[in-house]
Amino acid sequence: MNTTMFLFGFLSALASIFVWRAFQLKRFDLSDELLNLKPDDHHWGNLGYWENTQDYGEACRQLAMKVGDQAALDQTSDILDVGFGCGDQLILWHQHYRVKTISGVNTSQAQVGLAQKKLRFEGINAFLHHYDHRAINNQADRNFSHVLSVDAAYFFDERDQWFKQVHRVLKPEGKLVVTDLVIPHPPSDLLQEFIMRSLLWLCGIPKDNVITLDAYKQQLTEAGFATVSEADISDAVMDGFAHWLPTYRQQFEGVGSLPIWQKYQATAKILSWLRKHDLLRCYLICAQR
Template structure:
């Protein structure tokens, strides 16, 4: 069965790397380095350390799992990923690097399924829920936030990188029609892409506070590239070439913004930043 999220990104990486995100290109010129930089930035914003218990809601091919374990030294890791092929690759990657994780902790499945969280965590309460460059792909991001809030330990932290509408963008006219077409082509639920104020209000309503939202668009959207396409099958090359052009257009035309978001499971008394 053909998967929308598969192993195509392997061709974009250096040997031994299997990253699959948009990357943070402030100082990186290589796809693998840019992807690692974005993951590192997210881990830093989340405040990961040796005490952290991480649930990764969309771990791709597993490189970020190794980063959480080796660079940040987290104590335990769990996760769910939609792709069968990527999940199998992630398990093998961890094992090859001496970091085997039980098949019950790193699962293939839908992050909007409460049962997946129950099975993976097996009673554990994560201190951090992470979603690196994937939350906008979830069938229902609000349902994901609700599950994160429910499963996090008290004062636990959720951290993600995500798209939202630029403040200047109007939800009518040609630009929005083109955006809607691109979202459908990319298997992104349209209701996941909202303006900043709506995004913040939604987080608060789901029980999160101490919200930090950092716009990193300039180091992600206009810089994303899949290189010269060598090693990619034609369909994958077209996908990444179109993505690159669209992101440049959406950035320069003030249609979308890309942000690092972190928020704490909080009481109603918490305030957003």
């Protein structure tokens, strides 16, 4: 490995990420509107699933549908979505699967307010609250058939304890379905490990969440889940977003110069670097009670 190039890439990403950290208090606000500047009325905020599309809204819909299909949602489903953003996935799941009940928690008050407005407009009853993932601790035992989380679980503090609470609130044979990030193997190079962990920390991902897939599955087993399955979706998710963003930004002169764009530029650069060195992968994970 060329150490000079390696450090140059790290420092370039670090310079961008400092700007990102300046916006940490807004990480879960309405800034994702910048990714939704096409005429379509949506407010998606995930990395997307980039299969046969270069449209952000369609990519996000595809990722949400991957989660819904894996969960086998239907008219009997009582779902709890942890980190539902502005509610687009909730509307999608209601319209496509006709789910029975919808509950959700989300850390951004602005997003919760917009989601409530959007669901009311669609005539969808939902119980949405401004709170973080630990709100699950206050839910009754065996209250949901599904707990879902799209592009959010890697931010959860004490995620292993959250798994245990998810197991508690799920009905018999209920499912937890998430998209999450894992490392494929412990880094063999100390410099790579330092850079990887530094970048992920700057992104707001707790260090205890940076674990291998085997360790991740072990946490789910220890939480009480009977079966765990996974699918590697890194190419369609991480690579797809990283390749799409620069081209998308070029379409919007003026808007593309806003400082908040540094947040998304940093995301694309970090994803590209981590994928290039195979230091991080994205999985669709399903755990059944």
